[in-house]
Amino acid sequence: MSELGSAPLIPLGPSDHVRGEGRLVVVYGDYECPFCAVLDHRLAELDVRMCFRHFPVRSSHPRAWPAACAAEAAAEQGAFWAMHDALFADQGRLEDPHLWARAETLGLDVERFDAARRSDAVLARVKASFRAGVRCGVVTTPSAFLDGVLHPGRDVLDHF
């Protein structure tokens, strides 16, 4: 079996981004995916414990990888969720200057942010998230695991 063969959903770990209390929802999402933004908005209004994992689909969403790296870079300054929310709030502006503007608005060290988002370490974290998603059967966004069961695609919105 290859390193991309089937594997169970990875349990929550220290590298995960988790917020809220309640029923656990593990989301594999993409910051350029409009249905992911809708799902994120709905989850924010519910009593759920959400774990967000990156699943940027490059061919469909060319700015998804840079956006995911921006969120991880912000995490290095303790601002993952602030950047996460800012990215979903305006999916029409995901080019580099827009990412720098977000970092500045959030009060981050922009130079450090920009170096981090281009770093191998951040890229490796996003890549690891994507590949872990592949292994547990994710192939589209948004995808969410509820009680360990995968709900792929926009139909997941029917659950919230």
Place this chain on the structure above:
Amino acid sequence: MIVEAGQPAPDFTLRTEEGEPFTREHLLGRTSVLVFYPFAFSPVCTSQLSVYNDLLEDFTARSATLYGVSCDASPSQIAFKQQLGIDIEQLSDFEPKGATCRAFGVLHEGGFPQRALVIVDPDGTVRWSHQADSPGDLPGVNLIFDEL
């Protein structure tokens, strides 16, 4: 019913993006993954091929070549490929429509391919096959890598 593991891949003729014939002989000598998908430009197919394309290096590392197969005409497939910016070679089953899909047992009664995957070994034997429960279901790429 979809061709099963251990069977020889059936004889078939598809058309490449250049309009050239692509037959069973072209599968020999390499591991091939045939990705049958219902329609170019449909949202589900878009996601499936995008994710598969992002893992092409991993397929190459396992000496496997991916082909997208649908009943769309080549110009539609080419436009689809260009819009997505993907590199997966497209093969058309447009004329006679669905003949290859029928030979592989994956022709939907509606006249389009089921969403199906077939791995063919270098000697032309089917190594593995999978048909989704419905055309709207996306088979994870992990299922292919389980077999490579």
